[in-house]
Amino acid sequence: MRTTKKIILIVWLLSLSLQFNLFAQGKKIKVACIGNSVTAGYLLKDPTQEAYPSVLQGLLGDAYEVGNFGLGGATLLKKGHRPYFKTKEFTAALNFQADIAIVHLGLNDTDPRNWPEYRDEFQRDYAWLLDTLKKNNPKIKLYVCRLSPIFSEHPRFKSGTREWYWQIQKEIPLIAKDNQASLIDLNTPLNSRTDLFADNLHPDKEGASIIAHTIYENITGDYGGLKLPVLFTDHMVLQRDQAIPVYGTADANETVTVTFKGQKKTVVTGKDGKWKIEFPAMPHGGPFQLVVNDRKKKIVLNDVLLGDVWLCSGQSNMYFKLKQAASGAAELKQFRAQPKLRLMKFTPLAETDAVSWDSTTLAKLNHLDYFSGNWETANASNAADFSAIGYYFGQQLMQEEGVPIGLIEMAVGGSTLESWIDRYTMEHDPQLVDVLTNWRKSDFVQEWARGRANLNLKNAQNPRQRHPYEPAYNYEAGISKLIASPIKGVIWYQGESNTQNPELYAHSFPVLIKSWRAKWGIDFPFYYVQLSGINRPSWPYFRDMQREVQYEVPNTYMAVSSDLGDSLDVHPTKKKEVALRLALQALKHSYHKSVVAEGPVAESALLKGNKIEVSFVNGNYPVLKGGEPIIGFELLLEKGVILPVVATVVNHKVELQIPSQTNTEKIRKVRYSYAPFSRANLVNQTGLPASTFTLPIKLSN
Numbered sequence: 001m002r003t004t005k006k007i008i009l010i011v012w013l014l015s016l017s018l019q020f021n022l023f024a025q026g027k028k029i030k031v032a033c034i035g036n037s038v039t040a041g042y043l044l045k046d047p048t049q050e051a052y053p054s055v056l057q058g059l060l061g062d063a064y065e066v067g068n069f070g071l072g073g074a075t076l077l078k079k080g081h082r083p084y085f086k087t088k089e090f091t092a093a094l095n096f097q098a099d100i101a102i103v104h105l106g107l108n109d110t111d112p113r114n115w116p117e118y119r120d121e122f123q124r125d126y127a128w129l130l131d132t133l134k135k136n137n138p139k140i141k142l143y144v145c146r147l148s149p150i151f152s153e154h155p156r157f158k159s160g161t162r163e164w165y166w167q168i169q170k171e172i173p174l175i176a177k178d179n180q181a182s183l184i185d186l187n188t189p190l191n192s193r194t195d196l197f198a199d200n201l202h203p204d205k206e207g208a209s210i211i212a213h214t215i216y217e218n219i220t221g222d223y224g225g226l227k228l229p230v231l232f233t234d235h236m237v238l239q240r241d242q243a244i245p246v247y248g249t250a251d252a253n254e255t256v257t258v259t260f261k262g263q264k265k266t267v268v269t270g271k272d273g274k275w276k277i278e279f280p281a282m283p284h285g286g287p288f289q290l291v292v293n294d295r296k297k298k299i300v301l302n303d304v305l306l307g308d309v310w311l312c313s314g315q316s317n318m319y320f321k322l323k324q325a326a327s328g329a330a331e332l333k334q335f336r337a338q339p340k341l342r343l344m345k346f347t348p349l350a351e352t353d354a355v356s357w358d359s360t361t362l363a364k365l366n367h368l369d370y371f372s373g374n375w376e377t378a379n380a381s382n383a384a385d386f387s388a389i390g391y392y393f394g395q396q397l398m399q400e401e402g403v404p405i406g407l408i409e410m411a412v413g414g415s416t417l418e419s420w421i422d423r424y425t426m427e428h429d430p431q432l433v434d435v436l437t438n439w440r441k442s443d444f445v446q447e448w449a450r451g452r453a454n455l456n457l458k459n460a461q462n463p464r465q466r467h468p469y470e471p472a473y474n475y476e477a478g479i480s481k482l483i484a485s486p487i488k489g490v491i492w493y494q495g496e497s498n499t500q501n502p503e504l505y506a507h508s509f510p511v512l513i514k515s516w517r518a519k520w521g522i523d524f525p526f527y528y529v530q531l532s533g534i535n536r537p538s539w540p541y542f543r544d545m546q547r548e549v550q551y552e553v554p555n556t557y558m559a560v561s562s563d564l565g566d567s568l569d570v571h572p573t574k575k576k577e578v579a580l581r582l583a584l585q586a587l588k589h590s591y592h593k594s595v596v597a598e599g600p601v602a603e604s605a606l607l608k609g610n611k612i613e614v615s616f617v618n619g620n621y622p623v624l625k626g627g628e629p630i631i632g633f634e635l636l637l638e639k640g641v642i643l644p645v646v647a648t649v650v651n652h653k654v655e656l657q658i659p660s661q662t663n664t665e666k667i668r669k670v671r672y673s674y675a676p677f678s679r680a681n682l683v684n685q686t687g688l689p690a691s692t693f694t695l696p697i698k699l700s701n
Contacts, residue, residue, distance in 0.1 A: 028062075028063060028064060028065040029060075029063060029064045029065070029099050029100065030064070030065050030066075030067065030096060030097060030098045030099045030100070031053075031056065031060070031064055031065070031066045031067065031098060031099070031100045031101075031102065031219070032067050032069055032093045032096050032098035032100070032101045032102070033052070033053040033056070033066060033067065033068050033069060033070060033102045033104075034069050034070070034084070034089075034090070034093050034101060034102065034103045034104070034105070035069075035070045035071075035074070035102075035103065035104035035105055035145075036070060036071060036072060036073065036074045036075075036084075036104070036105060036107055036108055037070065037071070037072035037073065037074075037107075037202060038052075038070070038104065038107065038148055038201075038202060038203065038211075039051065039052065039053065039068065039069070039070025039071075039104055040068065040070030040071060040072055041054075041068075041070070041208065042072050042202050043198065043199065043202045043204070044204070044205060044208065045205070047068075050205045050208055051068055051070070051208055052208040052209070052211040052212040052215070053066045053067065053068035053070070053212075054066070054068065055208060055209050055211075055212035055213075056212040056215055056216060059212060059213065059216040060216060060219070060220075067092075067093070067096050067098070069089045069090070069092055069093040069096070070089070071084060071087055071089045073108055074087065074089070074105065074108060075105070075108045075109050075111075075114055076105035076106055076109055076122065076125055076126055076129065077109050077114050077115075077118045077121060077122060077125055078121065078125045078128075079114075079117070079118045079121065080108065080109055080111075080113070080114040080118065081108075081111060081113045081114060082108065084105060084129070085125075085128075085129060085132075093133075094132070094133070094136045097136070097137055098133075098137065098140060099137070099139070099140060099141065100140065100141045100142075100143065100219065101133050101140055101141070101142050101143065102143045102145065102184070102215055103129070103130070103142070103143065103144050103145060103181075104145040104147070104148070104186060105126075105129075106122075106147050106168045106172065107147055107148070107150065107165075107201070109122065109164075109168060110150065110156075110160075110161045110164040110165045110168065111156075111161075112156070112159075112160055115160075115164040115167070115168070116160070116164070119164075119167070122168065122171060123171055123174065123175055123178070126144075126175045126179075127175065127178065127179055130142055130144075130175075130179045130181060131179075141182070142179065142180070142181035142182065143181060143182045143183075143184050143215070143218065143219075144172060144175055144176040144179070144181045144182070144183055144184070145172070145183075145184045145185075145186045146169055146172050146173070146183065146184070146185045146186055146187045146188075147165065147168065147169055147172070147186065147187060148186045148187060148190050148203065148207075148211065149187060149190050149191045149197065150162075150165050150200060150201055151194055151197055151200040151201075151436075152200070152423075152426075152427050152433055152436045152437065153200045153436070153437055153438070154199075154200040154201055157200075157427075157433075158433065162427060162428070169187065182218065182271060184214065184215060184218045185214070185272070186211055186214060189210050189211075189214050190203065190207060190210060190211070191423065191424075192368060192423065192472075192476035192477075192480070193207065193210070193366070193368075194464055194466070195366045195462055195464045195465060195466055196210075196464075197464070198463075198464065217252075217273065218271065218272070221251050221252030221253060221271070221273070222251055222252075223249050223250060223251050223252065223273030224249070224251075225250060225251060225294075225296060225297055226248065226249075226250040226254070226256065226292065226293070226294045226296065226297040226299065227248050227249050227250070228248045228292060228299060228301075229247065229248060229481060229484070229485075230373075230481050231344070231375075231408075231481070231482065231485050232246070232248070232290075232301060233301065233344075233374045233375045234301055234302050234303055234304075234374075234375065235302075235303045235304075235305075235342055235374075235375040235376055235377050236301065236304055236305075236342070236344075236375040236406070237304075237305045237306070237307045237308075237309050237342045237375070237404055237405070237406025238304060238305070238306050238307075238309075238485075239306075239307075239308065239309045239485070239486040239487060239488060240281070240282060240283055240284040240285075240306045240307055240308065240403070241281050241282075241283065242281050242486040242522075243278050243279070243280060243281050243486070244260075244278065244279040244280070244281070244282065244486075245276055245277070245278050245484060245485065245486070246258045246260070246276070246277050246278075246279070246290070246292065247274070247275065247276035247277070247484055248274075248275060248292070249269070249273045249274055249275070250269045250273060250275060250294050251269065251273060251294075252269055252270070252271050252272070252273050253268060253269060253270075253271070254268070254269045254275075254294045254295065255267075255268055255269075255294060255295065256268075256269060256275045256277070256292065256293070256294050257291075257292070257293055257294070258277045258279075258290070258291070258292050259290070259291040259292075260279055260288065260289075260290050260291075260304075261279075261282065261288055263279060265277045265279070282306055283306065284305075284306050284307045284308075284403040284404055285305070285306050286303075286304055286305035286306055286307075286404065287302070287303040287304060287305055288304045288305070288306070289301065289302055289304065290304050303377070305340065305342065305404040305406070306404065307340065307342075307403045307404025307405055307406055308397065308401075308403060308404070308405055308406070308488040309405075309406040309407075309408065309485075309486070309487045309488055310390075310393070310394060310397075310405065310406070310407055310408070310487065310488055310489055310490070310491060311408045311410065311482065311487050311489075311490045311491070312387050312389065312390035312393070312407055312408065312409045312410070312411065312490075312491050313409075313410050313411055313420065313479075313490060313491075313492055313494070314411050314415075314492050314493040314494030314529075315411060315412060315413055315414055315415045315493070315494045315495075315496060315497060316411075316413035316414060316496070316570070316571060317389070317493045317494075317496070317529070317532075317570075317571060317572075317575075318387050318389055318390065318409070318411040318491075318492070318493040318494065319387060319409075319411040319412065319413050320387065320388050320389070320571055320575060321384065321385050321386065321387070321388060322383055322384055322385070322386055322387070322388040322391050322392075322575075323384040323385065324388065324571075324573065325388040325573055325574075325575040325576060326573040326574050326575070326576070327574075327575075327576045328384070328388060328575075331383075331576075332380050332383065332384055335379070335380040335383065337379070338377075338378045338395070338398070339377055340398055340403070340404040340405065341377070341378040341394055341395060341398050341404075341405055341407075342375055342376065342377060342378065342404065342405070342406045342407070343375070343376050343377075343378050343382055343383065343386050343390075343391075343406075343407050343409070344373050344374065344375045344376070344406065344407065344408045344409065345373050345382070345385065345386050345387075345409045346371035346372065346373040346408070346409060346410040346478060347371065347372055347373055348370055348371060348412055348468065349361060349364055349365065349369065349370045349371070349372070350365075350456075351413060352412065352413050352414045352415075352452060352453075352456060352468060352469070354452065354455060355455070355456065356455060356456060356457075356458040356459050357456050357457070357459065358459065359459060359461075362457070362459065362460050362462075362465060365465070365466045365467065365468075366462070366465065366466050368466075368476055368477040369477075370468060370473075370474075370477040370478065371410060371477060371478045371481075373409075375406070378391075386407070386409060387407075387409045387411060388575035388576070388579070389491070389493060389529070389575050389578055389579040389582065390407045390409050390491065390579075391407070391579070392575065392576045392579030392580060392583075393407075393491055393579040393580075393582050393583050393586070394407045396579070396580060396583035396587075397583055397586060397587070397591075400583075400587055400591070400593070401591060408482065408487075410474075410478050410479065410482070411493075412468045412469075412474055414448075414449060414452055414469060414496075414497050415468055415469055415474055415494070415497060416445060416446065416449055416469050416471070416497045416498060417494060417495070417497075417498050417505060417508050417509060417512060418432065418435050418444075418445075418471040418472070418508060419468060419469055419470060419471060419472065419473050419474040419475070420474045420475055420479060420494075420512060421471070421472060421475055421508070421511060421512050421515060422472060422475045422476070422479075422480070422515060422519065423436070423471075423472040423475070423476065425511060425515040426471060426472060429511060431504070431507055431508075432471075432507075432508060432511065435471050436471050436472070439470055439471055440453060440454060440457075440467075444501075444504065445469070445471075446497050446498060446499070446500045446501075447500070448497070449469045449497045450469075452469070453467045453469045453470070469497070479516070479519075483516075483519045483520050486520070486522060487520065487522070487524060488524065488525075488590065489524040489525040489526065489527065489586065489590060490516070490524060490525070490526045490527065491527045491528070491529075491582050491586075492526065492527065492528040492529070493528065493529040493578075494528075495531050495542060495546065496531065496570055498542075499531070499536065499538045499539055499542045500538065502538065502541050502542045502544075502545040503545075505542070505545060506545045506548070506549065509546075509549055510549060510552055510553045513526050513553050513556060514553070523554075523555060524555075525555050525556070525557065525586070525589055525590050526553070526555065526556045526557075527556075527557050527558075527559065527582050527585050527586055528546070528549075528556070528557075528558055528559070529558070529559050529561050529578055529582065530543050530546045530547065530558050530559065530560050530561055530562065530691060530692075531543050531546065531561070531562070532561040532562055532564055532565030532566070532572050533562045533563070533564075533565030533566075533567070533675070533676065533677040533678040533679075534565050534566065534567060534568070534569070534570055534676060534677055535567045535568065535676050535677045536676050537676055538676075539676045540673065540674040540675065540676055540678070540692050543562060543673075543691065543692040544674075544691075544692045544693060544694055546558060547691045547692060547693060555589070557585040557589055557597070557598075558585075558598075558691070559578060559581035559582045559584075559585055559598075560581065560598070560599055560688070560689050560690070560691050561577075561578045561581070562673055562678045562680070562689065562691070562692060563678070563680070563681070563689045564577055564578060565677060565678070566677075567677040581597075581688065584596070584597040584598075584688075585597045585598070596620065596684065596685070596686045596688065597688075598620065598684075598688055599620070599682070599683055599684050599688035599689045599690040599691065600616045600617075600620055600621060600622040600682055600683070600684045600690040601616055601617040601620055601690070601691075602614055602615070602616055602617075602672070602690070602693050602695055603615055603616060603617055604695065604698060605669075605670040605695040605696070605697055605698060606697075606698050606699075606700055607664060607667065607697050607698065607699050607700060608700045610657070610658045610660070610664070611655050611656060611657060611658060612635075612645075612655070612656040612658065612667070612670060612697065613653050613654075613655055613656075614633075614653060614654040614655075614656065614670060614695070615653050616652065616653065616654075620684050621652040621684060621685060622649050622652070622653075622654055622682050622683070622684060622690065623649060623683060623684060623685050624649055625681050625683050625687075628681060629646075629647075629648075630647040630648065630649065630654065630681060630682055631647070631679060631680060631681055632647075632672050632673045632674075632675070632678060632679070632680025632681065632682060633645050633647045633654070633656055633670065633671075633672050633680075634670070634671050634672070634674060635656070635658070635662075635667050635669070635670060636667070636668050636669040636670075636671060637662070637666045637667055637668065638666045638668065641666075643659065643662065645657060645658065645659070647682075654682070656670065667697050668696070668697060669694055669695060669696055669697060670694070670695045670697065671692075671693065671694040671695070672690065672692060672693050672694075673690070673691070673692040673693070674692060674694075678692070680692075
């Protein structure tokens with residue numbers, strides 16, 4: 001690995017030496033931009049000024065001469081429908097006698113006339129093109145580009161382009177390596193900017209400028225100097241007991257040194273300006289100082305702790321502030337300093353209230369500048385505006401475990417589940433790929449969410465204007481900035497904006513959990529809140545679906561909140577109780593405490609004469625609450641008849657008395673807590689409530 005890096009460094013330095021010598025001789029450094037319609041500037045108002053080679057010329061300055069040799073529809077494949085090597089543009093590129101060549105070909109090779117027929121010839125034909133450029137000028141510096149995006153609304157996307165596109169993307173790094181060319185990634189800077197692609201393939205003026213800046217950085221190595229990601233600020237918490245990555249960007253081939261807890265490590269940045277240093281896993285403690293420096297800049301982070309980092313995410317009930325909670329005023333009045341509790345609230349640029357946003361807000365949304373925040377030591381002021389559930393959850397863990405707790409709040413009121421899933425995962429999911437299509441008019445998205453988004457975006461001029469309810473948006477604007485740093489786990493409260501389709505959520509929610517774990521590379525626990533009670537008909541079915549998810553996805557656990565709901569308000573105020581139920585789950589499953597973490601869990605319903613006996617998982621038994629009768633049980637009979645029944649607790653089981661006039665052969669199921677606003681009251685010995693559930697009837701032998 002070190003030998004490879006040295007070779008890359010030597011090649012890059014030789015390239016810079018060549019450019020310097022040409023400049024010293026008074027000769028312009030010639031840059032040939034070879035490609036298809038993206039290079040040519042298709043759909044731009046003035047390609048001569050707006051296509052990326054023209055913008056690149058302005059960035060590089062008078063010492064360079066940039067030529068645009070792009071051709072619409074061109075294929076890299078020689079047997080493709082419009083092979084680039086046969087064109088006058090390729091001849092002109094050779095005659096240009098370039099010192100640097102930027103090759104961005106392959107998008108048109110995804111056409112069904114090309115890749116399915118001639119895929120085995122792609123690497124060979126690419127090598128031929130690069131060899132031809134080398135023969136024309138043995139000193140030429142070659143750059144091969146990973147393809148700019150093709151988005152899911154492209155007409156051929158699902159019929160084959162998606163698969164062929166990513167097959168080509170996987171080949172391009174191999175082509176660069178095998179042909180001693182440098183690799184430029186044009187996908188990453190653009191794949192979250194759907195607003196720049198009116199036809200899902202060709203970038204607009206801003207997109208062309210992003211390509212130009214990306215190529216400029218790769219040619220010059222100028223990445224704007226030493227920078228750390230958003231998570232690295234004073235008062236931060238680093239995850240204990242896991243390897244500790246410290247990472248960022250700097251100018252290419254710059255030496256970066258990181259000092260932490262008496263250890264000093266050094267790395268040389270890559271040609272892409274990225275660097276990463278990893279310290280071994282360490283126990284909790286602090287405060288410490290973290291120092292990062294290169295030759296030009298020094299960054300000092302103070303008051304850094306090692307502890308457990310929890311991500312608090314979802315929609316408005318996770319965003320719900322401590323000062324709004326039923327217990328919030330009392331909590332803040334008696335607030336005491338908690339130096340081991342650290343809060344990082346990612347504040348949204350604009351609330352998704354019933355207002356229309358202005359042009360400045362809309363522009364920032366498109367640039368994904370939606371979340372901002374810094375780590376802070378918990379105090380009465382910042383805790384007041386922090387997630388009530390997150391705060392109480394973290395406080396309880398800190399008190400029980402005695403270790404520093406870092407809480408990252410990233411939640412958006414009204415946000416859909418799909419807004420938190422990454423685009424690649426959705427594009428490759430047979431169901432979710434269609435959620436990406438025309439989402440503001442799609443039945444996949446809840447009507448209320450679409451209506452609110454349309455109101456927020458009333459002043460938008462761009463038909464592809466972004467919004468935090470849009471599929472993939474909150475992942476791209478927020479979650480993607482967190483995944484390189486380890487966390488202990490996630491607490492999640494979301495679903496209100498997806499209740500119109502419990503069946504789709506049953507598919508999407510596991511997809512989100514699995515994709516986040518894959519992105520982080522950590523099988524962290526995922527604790528979530530079951531929706532509360534409210535007078536909305538679909539909610540009990542949604543609650544029952546949520547109950548089942550925890551048995552489908554390993555290391556996933558649910559806290560019940562249906563007994564804490566409000567019949568008219570989607571934002572019940574008893575947030576401390578919900579948080580403590582989440583904390584119990586975490587204490588049991590993440591910290592391995594001997595605690596009861598959930599209410600009675602029903603496992604069978606057995607018909608015995610004129611009674612039905614509901615049994616529960618061992619060790620977690622139902623009890624009478626204050627001598628009150630148990631309510632909430634119903635029988636489902638044939639022809640859709642629903643029959644409330646009397647329930648009593650007998651020997652750790654619940655007995656349901658079947659009315660005397662009822663034909664037991666007609667009973668199909670038992671269900672519990674199926675009123676939308678539920679007053680069901682079944683609890684266990686510690687007072688934790690049972691979930692909404694449905695059970696089939698079994699016959700006794």
